[in-house]
Amino acid sequence: MxxxxxxxxxxxxHRLFGAFHNxxxxxxxxxxxxxxxxxxxxxxxxxxxxxxxxxxxxxxxPVLRFDYFGCGDSAGDSYAGRTTLWLNDIRTAVQTxxxxxxxxxxxxxxxxxxATLCALAAERADDIDAAVLWHPVVTGHVYLDELAEAHRxxxxxxxxxxxxxxxxxEKSLRTPAETVIESQGFPIPQLLASDIRAINLSExxxxxxxxxxxxxxxxxxxxxxxxxxxxxxxxxxxxxxxRGPRVWLKGDDGDANEQSAGLVPSQALATISGWIESTCR
Amino acid sequence: MQIxxxxxxxxxxxxxxxxxxxxxxxDGKSRPAVVLLNAGIIHRVGPNRLYVNLARHLAKAGHTxxxxxxxxxxxxxxxxxxxxxxxxxxEDVRAAFDVLHADHGATHFAVAGICLGADVAFRxxxxxxxxxxxIIINGGIVDIEVHPERATAALARTQSRLYRKRMFxxxxxxxALRGHSDMRAIRSALRRLVGLGKPGAAPAIVDVExxxxxRALRDxxxxxxxxxxxTYWDLFKLYVQPAITELxxxxxxxxxxxxxxxTPCWSQDLLIDVISxxxxxxx
Numbered sequence: 001m002x003x004x005x006x007x008x009x010x011x012x013x014h015r016l017f018g019a020f021h022n023x024x025x026x027x028x029x030x031x032x033x034x035x036x037x038x039x040x041x042x043x044x045x046x047x048x049x050x051x052x053x054x055x056x057x058x059x060x061x062p063v064l065r066f067d068y069f070g071c072g073d074s075a076g077d078s079y080a081g082r083t084t085l086w087l088n089d090i091r092t093a094v095q096t097x098x099x100x101x102x103x104x105x106x107x108x109x110x111x112x113x114x115a116t117l118c119a120l121a122a123e124r125a126d127d128i129d130a131a132v133l134w135h136p137v138v139t140g141h142v143y144l145d146e147l148a149e150a151h152r153x154x155x156x157x158x159x160x161x162x163x164x165x166x167x168x169x170e171k172s173l174r175t176p177a178e179t180v181i182e183s184q185g186f187p188i189p190q191l192l193a194s195d196i197r198a199i200n201l202s203e204x205x206x207x208x209x210x211x212x213x214x215x216x217x218x219x220x221x222x223x224x225x226x227x228x229x230x231x232x233x234x235x236x237x238x239x240x241x242x243r244g245p246r247v248w249l250k251g252d253d254g255d256a257n258e259q260s261a262g263l264v265p266s267q268a269l270a271t272i273s274g275w276i277e278s279t280c281r
Numbered sequence: 282m283q284i285x286x287x288x289x290x291x292x293x294x295x296x297x298x299x300x301x302x303x304x305x306x307x308d309g310k311s312r313p314a315v316v317l318l319n320a321g322i323i324h325r326v327g328p329n330r331l332y333v334n335l336a337r338h339l340a341k342a343g344h345t346x347x348x349x350x351x352x353x354x355x356x357x358x359x360x361x362x363x364x365x366x367x368x369x370x371x372e373d374v375r376a377a378f379d380v381l382h383a384d385h386g387a388t389h390f391a392v393a394g395i396c397l398g399a400d401v402a403f404r405x406x407x408x409x410x411x412x413x414x415x416i417i418i419n420g421g422i423v424d425i426e427v428h429p430e431r432a433t434a435a436l437a438r439t440q441s442r443l444y445r446k447r448m449f450x451x452x453x454x455x456x457a458l459r460g461h462s463d464m465r466a467i468r469s470a471l472r473r474l475v476g477l478g479k480p481g482a483a484p485a486i487v488d489v490e491x492x493x494x495x496r497a498l499r500d501x502x503x504x505x506x507x508x509x510x511x512t513y514w515d516l517f518k519l520y521v522q523p524a525i526t527e528l529x530x531x532x533x534x535x536x537x538x539x540x541x542x543x544t545p546c547w548s549q550d551l552l553i554d555v556i557s558x559x560x561x562x563x564x
């Protein structure tokens with residue numbers, strides 16, 4: 001298998017980092033784009049995504065992984081992210097993936113907020129063939145509450161304490177005073193929090209893709225309004241339960257722990273790659 | 282100072298993956314190139330994206346900085362050599378030195394890392410004359426796989442320190458008085474605290490290998506940074522610090538109220554400032 005190609009793409013003042021997996025065997029007609037979660041969930045799922053990309057590449061799918069602006073290796077400070085920017089980043093990634101692979105068909109795979117952004121970006125693009133929504137964030141304000149609670153619980157059990165540092169100095173440029181939520185190592189500034197709060201998958205007005213796989217922890221999610229609505233719009237959707245380790249969680253959240261950054265949820269990856277192989281050309 | 286970032290492939294058959302940050306217009310001053318090493322198996326962005334922020338901060342101050350993935354971590358391929366991680370990681374760092382020399386003319390280096398990365402930084406600096414500065418952040422340095430009882434001893438000290446900290450925390454008492462505390466957990470903690478007792482004076486147990494490595498670092502600049510919440514601080518105090526006298530130019534910084542990977546944002550800012558100030562102190 002070819003080495004993973006690492007590169008920067010996008011506009012000069014908005015550079016995004018990408019990792020492109022180009023198969024050395026015969027190439028399928030669909031390029032896959034992987035959309036990460038944000039914050040600590042990104043850190044802890046990076047290995048799983050890299051493994052998923054390798055798995056798909058091995059069976060002939062070109063794959064692009066990339067980091068949103070203000071995240072990972074991409075340009076931008078950690079408090080510069082906005083979902084509006086990230087939706088544009090996904091569109092740029094789609095075009096870049098098509099150019100690199102010379103394939104027109106696109107399958108997007110997103111985890112957590114990445115899944116939500118996939119659905120929103122694909123809805124507007126109207127030319128995405130398949131999408132895997134892996135534990136998507138359905139309602140933004142619920143997600144923010146979960147992040148805040150996870151942070152509070154983690155802080156309570158750890159050695160770490162809140163401290164004011166550099167609030168009134170040049171240092172505050174890195175952690176601006178207007179930050180409203182701290183999420184286990186990552187700041188969520190007000191603007192980003194507002195963007196996320198406004199998210200509600202029930203308001204999807206167009207199907208994100210012709211074919212959708214929802215991977216969720218609870219089978220009941222298939223009865224949720226947003227999922228039923230998506231099916232009513234003509235999407236060929238299927239829902240599968242994933243009760244594997246939630247490797248993207250930090251701290252003592254049931255099955256997660258401080259070591260989970262290294263885990264690979266093999267069953268979920270097998271489900272996703274199996275579905276893509278059978279659904280995409 | 283404006284900076285640039287390049288994605289790089291280097292090492293044997295381009296198997297290693299990294300990102301280099303550097304000044305867009307170097308000012309000509311001689312500064313060490315900085316090499317940031319994986320914290321455990323977290324890829325090159327570092328815990329909480331700390332390495333990205335640190336690399337950019339140092340690049341703006343004029344340094345060339347690489348953060349890369351060891352073989353088998355992140356986007357670096359597994360090495361085809363049958364060798365231990367200890368051997369492979371040292372070679373990986375040397376490959377990073379080579380690419381910074383080839384692409385940016387770097388001749389001397391500061392090697393830094395958290396946890397596992399700190400241990401590798403220590404070993405590389407003890408073996409490679411190009412590494413003049415070494416920054417060890419929450420590095421245990423001693424091999425706890427060979428001596429697991431040391432990890433147990435260090436962890437007992439960390440727990441004891443945590444329980445004492447909570448016992449004397451006004452916030453904890455207020456929670457208890459308002460009935461918001463888990464009283465069963467508090468009783469359990471008190472029993473443990475009594476059982477642990479006050480840790481005695483550190484025994485001077487420093488491995489011969491570690492002492493030799495410290496001697497190899499004698500004239501190099503060495504910065505040790507430890508979080509109050511890291512068990513590796515206790516490992517250091519028990520099994521390394523007694524031999525620190527071997528070093529002529531070392532400094533130890535303790536970050537209170539921080540955990541092993543600097544989760545609170547303020548602690549990341551503080552760590553970046555500590556490192557940046559220390560590096561610039563030698564300019």
